[in-house]
Amino acid sequence: MPGDMITVVQLCGVCNSEVGTFSEKKENLMLSTVDYIWCEKCQATMSAIRDVEGREAFAVKEVESYPTSLPSWER
Secondary structure (H helix, E strand, O other), X not given: OHHHEEEXXXXXXXXXXXXXXXXXXXXXXXXXXXOEEEEOOOOEEEEEEEEXXXXXXXXXXXXXXXXXXXXXXXX
């Protein structure tokens, strides 16, 4: 079932540029693993950081939805 698949983004551990993506079933997903991948920007094989696609954008959107607090002198 396509809804059970998650897209994982691989980022360079040094320059944080995106170096690849792949899809994996939720039950097989493992973000905390050590793997190495070629980084075009660094021109070397570097350690990769895995992250779920869209997680950072979702977190920013959620924080923006929080109510703004009033300055202490307006309470």
